Amino acid sequence: MAKLHNLNRHPIAKTRPDIRDLRVELMSLCSRDGRGADPHRLRELLDDYVDYLDTALSGQGRSIDVSQIQEMLLEVSQIIRSGRAGVSAKDYRNIISHLTGIYAKGLAEEMKCPFIITSVDYADVIEAISQEYPAFDYREVVGQLLYYMSQLFRNRKGSWKMVYEHLLLLPESVDVLALSNRKTFMEIQEWTEQGVDNLFQIYRDYKEMVGQTEHDLAGLERRIAVQKDEMAVQKNSAVIAFDSLRKKRVLKAMLTQKTRLMEELQSKQMILELVEDDISEFEAKLVELRRAYFIRLV
Incomplete structure (x- = not known):
């Protein structure tokens, strides 16, 4: 060789x-x-x-x-x-x-x-x-x-x-x-013991859930729009549609579902924001630790 x-x-x-x-x-x-x-x-x-x-x-x-x-x-x-x-x-x-x-x-x-x-x-x-x-x-x-x-x-x-x-x-x-900064280092250790490394997975999971809920809500809103259009046509028609009452019940159920999905989306978005805040706070602690370390070296 x-x-x-x-x-x-x-x-x-x-x-x-x-x-x-x-x-x-x-x-x-x-x-x-x-x-x-x-x-x-x-x-x-x-x-x-x-x-x-x-x-x-x-x-x-x-x-x-x-x-x-x-x-x-x-x-x-x-x-x-x-x-x-x-x-x-x-x-x-x-x-x-x-x-x-x-x-x-x-x-x-x-x-x-x-x-x-x-x-x-x-x-x-x-x-x-x-x-x-x-x-x-x-x-x-x-x-x-x-x-x-x-x-x-x-x-x-x-x-x-x-x-x-x-x-x-x-x-x-x-x-x-x-x-380094002993206080910040101990805080990082405490966060680590409490599972800060799981934040990324939690963030990804809730990001996916928010996306899915937004997708479901958008699909439901399209169906609601179609249902309203059909009911408007029936209302202006000279012939009373046989299933007009059924359509009203379906629309009411869809509107109830929309309200539920909006509340669910808001809840998931709040949790996602809290996780983002935790990630940002911990990232700031890492930056603070590094900054304090270099200050002590000077």
């Missing part, structure tokens, strides 16, 4: 066959059968992994394979948690610094999406490294994760909670609470 390690430490483009071979070799060396693997080669492969992630997330004129990036970050996390990579403190610093630099690019408005989606897996890698190397200064990393957590929530992604859980699992030496 061609040597993939970039001695100048600049990201280099790798074709799909190259990266496939790289992933196979790395996972093989870190498997149970790879206990005797060369630690230097493992570190080279990890460097190449992060180089590729940098290149892949930048897109470089190609579509970004988000699923592949997620899988690769998961593999890095698994390798670190396995304890078989033989990574030194210096290696951990290099990996964290490189990943931090990569995900700093996601703060740019025009290229957010792939970074936001994969930030959960980024958080997983950081949490895995922090368990092995708690002495690192994680302040910049935590700031990034708070930002991506709020972006995931803003984009209605339930995975925001996974980032939050990874933050909670950082070692005590990192002390996320001390680095």
Whole structure:
């Protein structure tokens, strides 16, 4: 296999066959059968992994394979948690610094999406490294994760909670609470325990119910209009229609149904607005937490 390690430490483009071979070799060396693997080669492969992630997330004129990036970050996390990579403190610093630099690019408005989606897996890698190397200064990393957590929530992604859980699992030496607004952080924890992550599903359910009720109401109003037109024709006719009384009863029933549907629609819309208010309030708390965090860093 061609040597993939970039001695100048600049990201280099790798074709799909190259990266496939790289992933196979790395996972093989870190498997149970790879206990005797060369630690230097493992570190080279990890460097190449992060180089590729940098290149892949930048897109470089190609579509970004988000699923592949997620899988690769998961593999890095698994390798670190396995304890078989033989990574030194210096290696951990290099990996964290490189990943931090990569995900700093996601703060740019025009290229957010792939970074936001994969930030959960980024958080997983950081949490895995922090368990092995708690002495690192994680302040910049935590700031990034708070930002991506709020972006995931803003984009209605339930995975925001996974980032939050990874933050909670950082070692005590990192002390996320001390680095942020303790009151707001505890409020977020309270909301989480009360099921704030269910708000999106509740919102979707009620949005669908409101839409269905509006559809039913519109259909009923069309039938009422037709019924009234038919009754008007009968009223102006010289011949008294045999079923005029029946039509009146049908119209009365439809008008009663319309009243019921309007009340039902109003009730569902009120609940939907309350859920929207809760979502907005919690989103504001996430933004407040991130703002307070950066103020404390200054």
